[in-house]
Each structure stands twice: as C-alpha cells, then as structure tokens.
Amino acid sequence: xxxxRHPIVLGAGLFYPGGEHITGWRSPAAEPxxxxxxxxxxxxxxTAEDGRFAxxxxxxxxxxxxxxxxxxxxxVNIRPEPLTLLSALSQLTTKxxxxxxxxxxxxxxYHVARKLASLDYLSEGRAAWNLVTSASDEEAxxxxxxxxxxxxxxxxxxxxxxxxxxxxxxxxDDDALRYDKASGFFADRGKVHVLDxxxxxxxxxxxxxxxxxxxxxxxxxxxxxxxxxxxLAGRTADAVFTLGSDDLAAxxxxxxxxxxxxxxxxxxxxxxxxxxxxxxxxxxxLAEAEEKLRSIEELTxxxxxLDLLSHWLGEDLGARELDEKFEFDPDVAGFNQSKSxxxxxxxxxxxxxxxxxxxxxxxxxxxxxxxxxxxxxxRLATTYEEHAADGFILMFPTLPDTLTDFVTEVVPRLTxxxxxxxxxxxxxxxxxxxxxxxxxxxxx
Amino acid sequence: xxxxRHPIVLGAGLFYPGGEHITGWRSPAAEPxxxxxxxxxxxxxxTAEDGRFAxxxxxxxxxxxxxxxxxxxxxVNIRPEPLTLLSALSQLTTKxxxxxxxxxxxxxxYHVARKLASLDYLSEGRAAWNLVTSASDEEAxxxxxxxxxxxxxxxxxxxxxxxxxxxxxxxxDDDALRYDKASGFFADRGKVHVLDxxxxxxxxxxxxxxxxxxxxxxxxxxxxxxxxxxxLAGRTADAVFTLGSDDLAAxxxxxxxxxxxxxxxxxxxxxxxxxxxxxxxxxxxLAEAEEKLRSIEELTxxxxxLDLLSHWLGEDLGARELDEKFEFDPDVAGFNQSKSxxxxxxxxxxxxxxxxxxxxxxxxxxxxxxxxxxxxxxRLATTYEEHAADGFILMFPTLPDTLTDFVTEVVPRLTxxxxxxxxxxxxxxxxxxxxxxxxxxxxx
Numbered sequence: 001x002x003x004x005r006h007p008i009v010l011g012a013g014l015f016y017p018g019g020e021h022i023t024g025w026r027s028p029a030a031e032p033x034x035x036x037x038x039x040x041x042x043x044x045x046x047t048a049e050d051g052r053f054a055x056x057x058x059x060x061x062x063x064x065x066x067x068x069x070x071x072x073x074x075x076v077n078i079r080p081e082p083l084t085l086l087s088a089l090s091q092l093t094t095k096x097x098x099x100x101x102x103x104x105x106x107x108x109x110y111h112v113a114r115k116l117a118s119l120d121y122l123s124e125g126r127a128a129w130n131l132v133t134s135a136s137d138e139e140a141x142x143x144x145x146x147x148x149x150x151x152x153x154x155x156x157x158x159x160x161x162x163x164x165x166x167x168x169x170x171x172x173d174d175d176a177l178r179y180d181k182a183s184g185f186f187a188d189r190g191k192v193h194v195l196d197x198x199x200x201x202x203x204x205x206x207x208x209x210x211x212x213x214x215x216x217x218x219x220x221x222x223x224x225x226x227x228x229x230x231x232l233a234g235r236t237a238d239a240v241f242t243l244g245s246d247d248l249a250a251x252x253x254x255x256x257x258x259x260x261x262x263x264x265x266x267x268x269x270x271x272x273x274x275x276x277x278x279x280x281x282x283x284x285x286l287a288e289a290e291e292k293l294r295s296i297e298e299l300t301x302x303x304x305x306l307d308l309l310s311h312w313l314g315e316d317l318g319a320r321e322l323d324e325k326f327e328f329d330p331d332v333a334g335f336n337q338s339k340s341x342x343x344x345x346x347x348x349x350x351x352x353x354x355x356x357x358x359x360x361x362x363x364x365x366x367x368x369x370x371x372x373x374x375x376x377x378x379r380l381a382t383t384y385e386e387h388a389a390d391g392f393i394l395m396f397p398t399l400p401d402t403l404t405d406f407v408t409e410v411v412p413r414l415t416x417x418x419x420x421x422x423x424x425x426x427x428x429x430x431x432x433x434x435x436x437x438x439x440x441x442x443x444x
Numbered sequence: 445x446x447x448x449r450h451p452i453v454l455g456a457g458l459f460y461p462g463g464e465h466i467t468g469w470r471s472p473a474a475e476p477x478x479x480x481x482x483x484x485x486x487x488x489x490x491t492a493e494d495g496r497f498a499x500x501x502x503x504x505x506x507x508x509x510x511x512x513x514x515x516x517x518x519x520v521n522i523r524p525e526p527l528t529l530l531s532a533l534s535q536l537t538t539k540x541x542x543x544x545x546x547x548x549x550x551x552x553x554y555h556v557a558r559k560l561a562s563l564d565y566l567s568e569g570r571a572a573w574n575l576v577t578s579a580s581d582e583e584a585x586x587x588x589x590x591x592x593x594x595x596x597x598x599x600x601x602x603x604x605x606x607x608x609x610x611x612x613x614x615x616x617d618d619d620a621l622r623y624d625k626a627s628g629f630f631a632d633r634g635k636v637h638v639l640d641x642x643x644x645x646x647x648x649x650x651x652x653x654x655x656x657x658x659x660x661x662x663x664x665x666x667x668x669x670x671x672x673x674x675x676l677a678g679r680t681a682d683a684v685f686t687l688g689s690d691d692l693a694a695x696x697x698x699x700x701x702x703x704x705x706x707x708x709x710x711x712x713x714x715x716x717x718x719x720x721x722x723x724x725x726x727x728x729x730l731a732e733a734e735e736k737l738r739s740i741e742e743l744t745x746x747x748x749x750l751d752l753l754s755h756w757l758g759e760d761l762g763a764r765e766l767d768e769k770f771e772f773d774p775d776v777a778g779f780n781q782s783k784s785x786x787x788x789x790x791x792x793x794x795x796x797x798x799x800x801x802x803x804x805x806x807x808x809x810x811x812x813x814x815x816x817x818x819x820x821x822x823r824l825a826t827t828y829e830e831h832a833a834d835g836f837i838l839m840f841p842t843l844p845d846t847l848t849d850f851v852t853e854v855v856p857r858l859t860x861x862x863x864x865x866x867x868x869x870x871x872x873x874x875x876x877x878x879x880x881x882x883x884x885x886x887x888x
Contacts, residue, residue: 023628025625026625026628032623032625036654037565038535038565062554063653064615064651064652066636072630072631073631074628074629074630076630077630077631077651078653078654078655079653079654080654081558081562081654083528083559084531084562084566085531085562087527087528087531088532088535091532106552108588110506110550110587111550115525118525118528119528121480121524122482122528122529122532138649144646144647171508179469181469184517185518186476186517186519186520187516187521189513189517192508192516194510203588204585204587205585206586207510207521209505209506210480210522210523211480211522301628
C-alpha cells in the first residue's frame, strides 16, 4: 500500500431490500417477509461492519414503481425511509458510516440540513448524504407537480441546495456554545450566523437550530453521471458513485475526469473519492458464478425485464416484437429521467444489432460482475492500483448471501494484498474515507 | 378505577432540552453540554418508561429564536431533530411511545407519512405524530416565504394534510403483501391504492412506498386551542394537548367541548384523549416547592422574560416602562402566531391592572404547578376523576431532577390510588392510550 494513498474504500449499497436484482427477493436465501424489520437491516449493516466497509449506502426513490403492472406484482416497492432507518441503525452499529439518499428536488434544505446534522450527532460522526435529483414523473406527482423538473433545472437546484445545506451547517461556529451556568450565557452571539440565502430556487434565512455537526459537514456522495451531474460532483462531492465498467481504460478516463473537475474547482483531487458501483456474483469457480447468475435471471419474469427497459428508455415497448431487430430513435438531449443510464443503453445499440429480447437481457445482465473470490479481489485491487477507482460501492444482487460471501471470501484477499485496512482507522466516516473535517465558511 | 374508563395516560413532554423553563439549563442538576448527546435523551426516555409514561412527546419549532438578542444569549436554541432522535431512541427503549412534532405548514405529506410509518415499523408500533402548524415569521423565512401563513389558512392546510397522510398510510391493505417466492408475486395489486388527492393546498398521487403501519395510523396528537385548532382536533385528533388550568370547572368545560366536537364529527368521544399540560414544581413541602420555583425564576434574566412576552404578544415591548400600568390594545382576530396563548394573556389583563414587570412575571409563573407528591398526585387524580382530563402531558421545568422526582414520588401515589397502571398494558402506543387500531379507508 502506498504511504500516501488512502486504502480502498467500500460502501455497502442497498436499494431493493432483497438486493440489487429486482427479483432478488425470490432467491433461496432471501427473507422477503423481513423487509420492514429493523433486524434485517441491522444484520446487513453489522455484516458490512465486520468487513470494515466505510459506510452503508441506502439508495432511495420517492414513489412506488407502478408505471407498469409488473412493478407492483413482482417488484419490492416497500422499504424503510433512509433517515429514520439509519438513525435506528446508529444504535446497532459502532463504526460503519450511515449514508442516506436524500433528493434535492422535493425537499426543503432546512429540514435536510437539520436531519443530517442530527444523525451525525446521534451516530457520533458517521452520517453522510447521498445527493440525488428526482427523475420520474411519478415522483413529481407525489409532491404537487404534474411532471418532473427539467434535467438542467434540477441540477441547478441541486447545486444551490447543497450550498444552502452546507451554509446552514455552518450556522454555529464550532466554539459558539458556552453553556455557562454562572453568567447565564448559553451561546456566544457573535459566533452564530444568519445565512440569509436568496437564490434562483431557494430563499432560506437560518440559523439552523442545531450546532455544527461532529464532521463539520457530513460527507456528500453523488451519483450523477451526466455532464451536469459530473460538473456538480466535481464542484461539491466528497465521493462519487459511478456506474462502473468492465473497461479499465474507460474507468481511468472517468476517474481522471472527476479529479480534473475537482482541481479546476480549486479542490484537492484526493478529496473527491471515485467509487464505481460493482455488483458481484461470486462462485467458487467462474462456472458456479455463471450458474448463480442464470438462476437469478430465471427468477425475473420477462415482463419485468421488458418493463424495466421501457422505463429506462421512457417509452412503452410492450407492443414491440420481441425477436425482431430493435429500432430506436434516441433523443439524449430531450430525455428527462436518468440521462446517463439512457445514454449507456443507446451506446449498446451503437455497437451491434439487438432484438428487444436480447437488449433487455443484456441491459440487466451487464450490471453484474461474475467472479471467484480470487478474480474479484484481483479486479478490485487492480482497478484501484491502476487509478480507475478509490474504492467501490458494492451492490449485492441477492441478500444476505452475496454480502456474506463478499465479506468472508473477498475482503480477506484484499487485506492480504495490502490494499484494504485490517481494521477501522478511526471513528468517523470522514476518517474511514480519509477526508479532513472541513472548516466553516465563516472561519477567519 | 372504573371498569370502563382507561386509566390516566401520561406523556413526558420535552421542548427545551434543559426543561420547560427557558433557563432551566442553568439549574443545579442541568447538564447543558449534553444537549446533543443521545444518551441524555435516552436517560430521559428510560426514566419516563420506568414511570409507565405512555409516550415521550418531543415538541419542536423550525427556527432559532433570535427575534431578540436575549434568545441567543440565554436560551437553548439547539436540539436534535425529533424524527431522527426518536428513531434512535426506539432502540434504547422497549415500551414507551415516541411522539414527534411535525408541522404541516412547511412539509410535504409524502415525506411525513413515510417517515412516521417507518418510525412505526422501527419501534414496532410506538410512533405518534404531534401535528402543529408553524406560527412565526422566522419559520416562514427558513422555508422560502416572507411571512407566516394566515392562521385560518394554516389550519385548513393542516386538516387537508392529515387527510392526505392518513390516506397514504392506507395505500397498502394490511394483507396486500404476498412475498410468494414460488409464484413470483410480491404484492397483490388489487390491494394497493392510488390516493390521487387533489385539494386546495396539496396534490398527491401515491401510493406510499411503505406498507400500512403496525398501528394502522400512528396516533395523532394536536395542541391547537383556538377555535380552528379545536375544530381540527375534534374531527381528527386521537389525543389533545391542552394548556391546562388551575380552574377545575374550566377544565371540565374544555374537556366536554372536545368530546362534543368528536361526537358531532361522528366519532367515539372516548377515542379523543384530552391531556392538559402540567408543569410541576415538586417539594417535600409546599414551601420547598415555592423556594424551588423562586430559585428557577432567579436564573431567568428579566430581559428574557420581557422578550418572551414581547414575542407572545407580537409587539416589541422593550421601550415600555416596566413599573407603570401596562396598557395594551388587543387584536385577537388579527393576531397570527399562537392565538390561544395570546388570548390567555389578554384574559389576564381583563382580570386586574398589571405593570409590565408584573405581567411578564405572572405569565411565566402561572405555567407552573407547585406541590408536594401528595398534593400533585391528588390534583392529577381529581382532575381525571372529575372528567377534566384523561391524562396529562408533563412538562418538566428543570431536568433531569423534576422528571426523576415525579416518577419516584408522584407516580407510585397515582398507582396506589388505582388511577394509574402498575405496568404497561400492551406493546404499542395505541394500547397504552386505550385506542383501537383503525381500519383502512379502503376496507369494504
């Protein structure tokens, strides 16, 4: 391990309670009747903590996926809310970070700043914020709008939102509280700041009604991969969650792109951690991993796969022929959900001809990385060593088995190779990430 | 204890971390440097649980009280956020209810429904919602507005908000989840409901992305004491937090008023619990209690008391003469903060002449009830037996001492008298309150 470089950072991602695969809940090890039991999530977090994961990473959306009937029939549309879940988990874990996905599109920064600061206190410095913008019309309609905000608008709002939240976190200087019973002065008024923000989307006075968080600012994760998303991440993110790729050179280009954007914003490139997603399917042999993936795929009704593709492309493909050449006229600029996912599917179509059936199978399958413990450890270590990643957000196709296998089989190989810590280096998430505690914007 | 009537219900209220008195943090037992430590709140909740309190009751506001400098200098303007705090406390307690104050003025019902449902799952049926409307211009300015909503408007919005939240809680029938690995059906689509609410203030599609809460609907607490507030409570509240009074007959009238309003809304009057606030100062003798209150009052700078009165009356009284007769031209109809508190001060002025100094001292003092363990237990039991209350929300002037004294000295006397339970009757907050689990609006 380089004396300078921080070791590999791992995040344990979770969106569907049963794992990243939409019908992972049907896998043999799955326990779908526990998806609203806190114990289920506590076991997930503790297993990840056994593996010295820097953080759990709770993905989120603000709606039920009912655009197609198959979503309600076969998908998992129930889950605990991230901030309440992580607050409870703060008492059932001791070291692991607690990263909550919170959208900037349908929230108020005063509430978000306050809840994340509160979680940072409850967890003694382990909170993080995964910033997303909300990308579906269904979400808009749960929040008084007819349709989703335009992509560029929601990123402009996102950037303003971050600035307001971080400004609110700085409301109280670190030494503003006096608690002086004798004089009766609880706080030093000169060390309390009124933000008085007036911007394009937000006007927020402040101060926040909680002191500056233990981490100063809980770390900011971002996943936006579009031009607007990457620009925002370069300016503001502490850690970037990227889609991940089999192509090492492409990963290196993306890695350098984020570091360069950070540098151009006057930031230390080391202070932006690039964490590709990785969805491992682990077997004792590659053939066993292949067989595992096949068995997971068999549990996904074709209708679900087709409807997911319809969703990602923003067009109902239900009337198309499944086994004829798939023709699609893309409009990346006009597309208003996740642009990066859309563009990645369009890129596939540029590589060769696909039937619709081949396409949805490919789109679902390419997200998974098959391997043995040795080959996966080697892939992670090499990606890190070759500067295509500072770490990874693991998304487990099925749970709890894939997480357990990863912690038992892959983690020790990373530690043996000297690229992964044998124990937690500190107590706060910033320490796990190798990130300094930021000063206040009001510091002299 | 009557065979029919549910025993006394107690709530352990908390707004200022140091107790209900604004400078309670200066009292000898206070530990002001722990006001952002979870352990401090865990001790509070566990002591209340030792006393079989039905619930902790976390009051809240969405701003720092900096209208006057004395607020920042001498008040406690930092606190954990209620929903994150109570989620953490759900893991450090086993029986006690967890009531979070959440404003309907600057929130989105989808978020509120989801977080409270999530807390209800995390706590296995112990969540509650104390509904408030936000009443100050400072709060408005933290949420993109220039000034607070008009009183009538915020109550109309509050009522619509409750309806939407409860509708979202009913999104999934209690038996909607199938988790059937064999067939691949996770849910029964016919048992999932789209709310499609379109109202004066809110438009919310649904469904909510969490199943129906363990309690069906987490109980709804309300504190509004104005005509609009009482009307809303009569139609919707499971428990009403009233100001409390020394006057038994006045308490009985208010009690009957709430019960009558519930009956007129087609509800069972027993299903609306009337819980006056009570702020006890406990001494072994009345003289000792009087001495305790005097020592608490001495810790409050006169400027703070004056500024609090200015705030409650919505007029800066700083230039007035302290020791001349206080003249005030009230405008209850036009007043736009807490109308009930305002009206109660105006009522005082109708009783006799006050100097300004006498008035602010009286207004602060009248909120406390002095007593011995015997006299306080007798007062509580009598108020309950004479049908002026179904229980009480205790607000402790100083902490942790007043709570400890109450649990140690007053609670056993209530139990001995047969009006208070010797142990928790059940596991959920609805059971503690003696309230049935409500059916879904979609039930046949």
